[in-house]
Each structure stands twice: as structure tokens, then as C-alpha cells.
Amino acid sequence: MKRENLAVLGLGLIGGSIAASARARDAVSSVIGWDPNPEACAIALARGYVDAIELTLGDAVANASLVVAACPVPQVVSLLREVVTEAHPGTLLTDVASTKLSIFEGMQIEMPEGVEYLGSHPLAGSEKSGPSHADANLLENRVVAICPGPNTKAESVGRLEKFWQSLGARVVSSPAERHDILLSLTSHLPHLLAYLLAAMPNREHSPYLAGGFRDMTRLAGSSPHLWMGIFQDNRTELLARAMEFRSKLDEAIASLEQTGDVGGVLKKQMEEGWKMRTSWQAL
Amino acid sequence: MKRENLAVLGLGLIGGSIAASARARDAVSSVIGWDPNPEACAIALARGYVDAIELTLGDAVANASLVVAACPVPQVVSLLREVVTEAHPGTLLTDVASTKLSIFEGMQIEMPEGVEYLGSHPLAGSEKSGPSHADANLLENRVVAICPGPNTKAESVGRLEKFWQSLGARVVSSPAERHDILLSLTSHLPHLLAYLLAAMPNREHSPYLAGGFRDMTRLAGSSPHLWMGIFQDNRTELLARAMEFRSKLDEAIASLEQTGDVGGVLKKQMEEGWKMRTSWQAL
Secondary structure, X not given: XXXXXXXXXXXXXXXXXXXXXXXXXXXXXXXEEEOOOHHHHHHHHHOOOOOEEOOOHHHHHOOOOEEEEOOOHHHHHHHHHHHHOOOOOOOEEXXXXXXXXXXXXXXXXOOOOOOEEOEEEEEOOOOOOOHHHOOOOOOOOOXXXXXXXXXXXXXXXXXXXXXXXXXXXXXXXXXXXXXXXHHHHXXXXXXXXXXXXXXXXXXXXXXXXXXXXXXXXXXXXXXXXXXXXXHHHOHHHHHHHHHHHHHHHHHHHHHXXXXXXXXXXXXXXXXXXXXXXXXXXXX | OOOOEEEEEOOOHHHHHHHHHHHHOOOOOEEEEEXXXXXXXXXXXXXXXXXXXXXXXXXXXXXXXXXXXXXXXXXXXXXXXXXXXXXXXXXXXXXXXXXXXXXXXXXXXXXXXXXXXXXXXXXXXXXXXXXXXXXOOOOOOOEEEEEOOOOOOHHHHHHHHHHHHHOOOEEEEOOHHHHHHHHHHHHHHHHHHHHHHHOOOOHHHHHHOOHHHHHHHHHHHOOHHHHHHHHXXXXXXXXXXXXXXXXXXXXXHHHHHOHHHOOOHHXXXXXXXXXXXXXXXXX
């Protein structure tokens, strides 16, 4: 398999980390970077995340065989559609957004011969953002989800898997719709709960905030703007998960309301949570 | 100030860590251990957490000037009341339970001359438990809350503060009732949410559980039995916090239900959570 020429569009935390990792591991033949923000370009170039910066999208993808769009969810489709017109045969397009269905649907357009889109989602974010927090080891031992459609070529799946694996990641695969359903529970709901919890303490609570509260609200340090885009995109599934969580909370509340029954429903819920939590070897 | 003779009653994670830390830092004159479980005694002795193990409570506290009851919430009062009858003048009794009001009230009994109870709560637990997870540095840079009452002697407050500080902790103080109100938000509610969330995924979600979910459910690895005792003891306040959280969740759900309004209430909640989270220097 010949080595990829990589173009990374968007040099924030994720894009910068992917570029840096690809170079550090010599995983590709070359890394071209592009970002609408000149400061991000300067940082990426100065820190050696990329071989070169190009100022236009066309130049950035002109020689690329693999294009990674690393921008917020709402911008992925318009960016990749622009790239499609500039890409040459054999170019594989992917993205790193946290939701996959709307992007998959948005990319069901007429493509030039040999150009293909196949979505990715590295489960390796951070509450930090920006190229100065990029980390060449960000994907090491992390999971990257990819979302082939019914017409995706097996060769393209193989190429994309190989690329992510070469950055140290493990690849899992599911249709985009399924991906968004699963992630609404494993990622989007936890973010929502963290934002809500983090807003509750006031000044008087400060001395009593310890490790538990810190862990439970770390995700609330993530950019609200970025996550608003994710919540909006996966609104229906997130809503369903939030309502499922509310049902469980209602049960716990009802159990707490009955003095004598604290040991009933709530106890079962706690034991179930503990059992699930302690059985996840991977965590 | 003369050095304390320390008795630690209960040699689990917290009791074992306190004993180990006091010895490792040479913070006290001697450390006597007691635990109803012979295996915990054997581990504490073998690992050098204590100078000696005593088999009866009476022997354990016979020469103690400072007694730390490190057992689950529901057992603290009965254990300390038993100790009271054995303690000699000048003995200061404390505990390390996560709730303080019911214990404070339970200790408003006639005490022998010069014997006093003053509650403590080290905000330094772990989802692990048992003496084999004890750590002599557990309290380093952590907070210990103490809860003086209207009749607590200033000298006793000073002694207890000095003891916790000698183990590397920072001491904060509030009345027991206030403590339980504050902790219901900063610790008990997060535990409840973690248990509920941890129970939600099934086998299909496993590959998609990453760092965010891990952090959001770490607390669900805490002993349900231990935490059931804490929830029951602080039931009224936990219930109030759970209902406050439900109101916030209801608002978020209503916002998600209105397609066009996702950017309204929910956006404000997220920005508020982010602002609070990123302003806590200590976390």
C-alpha cells in the first residue's frame, strides 16, 4: 500500500494532534496543513506539526491522497463539499466530528470518479482546545470510530483503518446512524450532565469541591460553542437519552422521598451502576 | 503542644491511610489500630501502618489522647459512645464520616470530664476500599472539613486542626448542619448521578466508552453499601439537590424539544457550567 499524502484542514486540538502524530510516527509521506486562522497555522508550522501550510483549500488538497477535515460539526459538510471539487481521483475524504449521520447524509452527493467520503470520529478529545494543546500521542491506545455506508469501498475502509492504526489508535466500525445513537449515551449525555452540574455550586461550596466533583464536571470545561453544535446535530438522540436519564432520576427521587424505602429502588440502581462500572476492564 | 497518642478504629482505606500517614510523617507519638476484621488488622500491622493492634476497644483507647473512628456512617455513633466509657480525661474523639449532623447530634451525650467529640471529614476518598489500598499520602494537599459545635473548646479545634495539618491536609470549618448541606451538592449528588449514568450502557456501547464516560462514572465504583448509608443519613438534603438537578434537566430537555430554541436556555446553561468550571482554580 503506498504511503498517503495527508492534508489536515483545521489545526485545532484534534487536527493539530493528528498532523503532529502523523509526522512524529512517519506514518505518511507528507502533511499539509490549512486553517482559516493564521495564528493556528503559525503555531502548527512553528511546532513542526506540518511539513507546510497552504493558504487556499485548493492548494492544500492539490496533492493529497487523504484529507482530514478537523473542524466543528456544523462546518464539516460545507468544507468537504468545497474540497470535493478540488480533489483528484483516489482521494479519500474523512472528518473527525463527534456526530456522523448528518455529515454522512450531507456527503451523499455526486463525487468525481475515485473520490470518496468515509467518516471518522476519534474518541480522544479533551476539554482543552486549540493547536497549542495538540499532542502527538493523543490517539495512542484510543478508539477511532469509522462509519462506512452501504456503498463504501472495502479498500477505502482498509486505507482509513490503516491510517488511524498508524497513529496508535484502535478502529471500531458502525453505520453512522448507529454511531450517533451509541455516542448520545457514551459522550453527549455525559457532557450535558456535566454542564448542568457544574453550574450548581456557589462561592460557599468552593472549599468543599474535591476530586469527585472535579471528575464529574471536567467535561463542562469543553467549549460550549463546539458542544452546542454537537447537541443540535444529534438533538433527537440526546433528547431521548436525557429523558431516559430523567426517568432514572425520578425513580431515585421517589425512593429518597420514601423514608423507609431508601434501600429499595435506589439501592438496586446503585448496585447496578457499580456492577457495570467495575466490569468495564477497558476503563 | 504535647504529641498525641493516636488510636485509629477501623483500618479500611481511610483509617489505614490516616494511620500510615501519621507514622510515616512522625506526626504522633504512637499509633494503635483496632478493626473488627482480623484480616484488616493483619494487613495494617504487616505494612507498618500501626505500632500495634489491640483486640478490644478498651485496650485500643486506653492510652489514646486522640481517637479517630474510621467506620461507615451508620456505625460511628455507637462505636464512639462505646469509646466514651473507656476514654480518660483529655481524650479528643473524632470520626471521618461523609455526613456530620446526625453524628454530631448522636454525640450530644453526657461525657466524662475532659472528653470531647469534634467531627472531621477528609475530602479524600477513593472509589477503592480496604486497607490494601491505604496510602500514606492520601491526605496530602486535600481538604479536611471539621464541624465544631457551639460548646466545642477552642483548644480542641486547634488540636484537631494541627493533627490534620500534620498529615498534609488543609482544614476548613463549618457547623455540621451546614457541612451536610454543602456536601449534598459537592459530593452526594455527584455520586448519585454517577451511579445512575453508569447503569445505562449495554454491551453494544462498550467500544464507545472513552475518557469522558470514565470520568463521569468513576464515583459509581464506590461501594454501594457504604454510599447507601451516606445517602440515607443525608436523605433530606440529597433529595433537595436531586430535585434541583431535575429542574435543570427539565429545562434542558424542554430546550432540546424545541428545534429552533436549542440555542436558548440550554446554551445559557452550558455557558454557565463552563464559566463555573473554568473559574475553579483549585480543580
